[in-house]
Amino acid sequence: MIVFESKHVLHWSIWVLTLAALLPGCLSKSRSEAPTVVILGAASTKDLLEEIAAAAQKTLDSPTKIEISTGPSHALAQQILSGAPADIYVSANRRWAQAIVDADLASESIHWLANSIVVIVPADSPLQIDRLEDLTSDQVKRVAIAGENVPAGIYSKQALTYYQLWQPLSDSGKIIRGHDVRSTLAYAERGEVDAAIVYATDARLTDSVRVIARFAPASHSPIVYPLVRMRSGSDASEQIYQFFQGSEAQEIAQRYGFQALAFDPEKE
Template sequence: MIHRAVRVVLVTFLGLISGQIALSDEDPLVVFAAASTTEAVSAAAEVFTSQTGIKVVISFASSSSLAKQIEHGAPAGVHISANPAWMQYLEERGLLASGSQRLVAANQLVLATSSENPPETGSDVAETLFIALGDDDRLAVGDPAHVPAGLYARQMLEALGLWAELEPRLARAADVRGALALVERGEAPVGIVYLTDLSVSERVTVLELVPADLHEPILYPAAVVAAGDRPEARAFLEFLVGPMGRQAFTDNGFLPPP
């Protein structure tokens, strides 16, 4: 009798999962992810789909833009942010599934410059900045008003006592990949981006690593969106924090979360 009950439960469970997977082609899991995670999350989603049959559609943008879209009802199931503050913004508004937040990765800031003709470095990050910028060149950053990489860049410049001097010379991009593009195109001799961003461009290289004590820790939280809370979303979140999900991030230069 017990064995029969177990078989019934197992068959019922498999039937439910099969039904979810069958529906996934018509109703894919929508993931909103920070622009800096493009390669890592794409790789993770590909493995997840191959293992589960659940189709994943990903929208990449700045964490602030994605948070605002979720606030206005965009149909996301999972959100991956490059900044805990924007995830907290959603949490405070009741837009995340309760208790679903998990840390999936960490990152590091760098000064990035052209790989063809990199400027000299100084004795510290502040001197290197001034050598690279000269008298009137601009510094490429994600917009510090809302882009996480820009927020960290502002913290760094404030810690160095350079914010007031360099703020008028910022070339503000809509996200961190936009800041990287400004350096790629030669519109700015140096930019403040994530270390992981440099893996997508052969035209940009590390000028100098930014000391981690100049800004808050760069952490990537992920969570299930309340309006899109369903088994597929929770399964993908668990996949991200599991061994294969972690591997997708480390393979693309991310650090493990604390």
């Protein structure tokens, strides 16, 4: 019995010593792993966010992994409100950003960028569509806009209503809804619709479509992109948030066709 206990103690001691030897290595590995900053952004900002984040990453004080996920602004906001991890959120309208602020999940929020919406047609379209009124002609069978809860879809309906085109297009069954503005753009790129309404910045991304009309700013709510930093954000997320407001980020945004609303030359 004494021999058994001695062996048990010996085995236990060996296990403890082994664990003690491994633990510092495990802790060291854990501590060495780069923190992750999660950015959730409107579909229309995908390319922009990727380029700005890459530039921001080079300025950080320590190695940091940046994860970017884009999609419909309202869907991303719902994910955040439901507890999904996020450090920075970029919405294509003020409503969903305000929902995050109202839920007391944001530490900071600014109006960051502005945009506009345009009517596009496939670049090789044989149809004579040169102005807004042509959308109601018999030759036009399908007009794509983003989903009804998606900011681009909301702005599009407002603009079409302003020009008294929404009811005729809706009643004739011509309206086709895209999941988000990028899928709406893809419909036109592939020639699956005769026309589509997208952001001006989206139309600049491809040679497969051409712009045939632009909506007056008065025809819809101001297209504003708030930049929101979550309360759970790390020091790295604060640095990235500040970088997004600096001159380098502004230059990138303008190259994509956005208009900068918040700019501080000291935040670079």
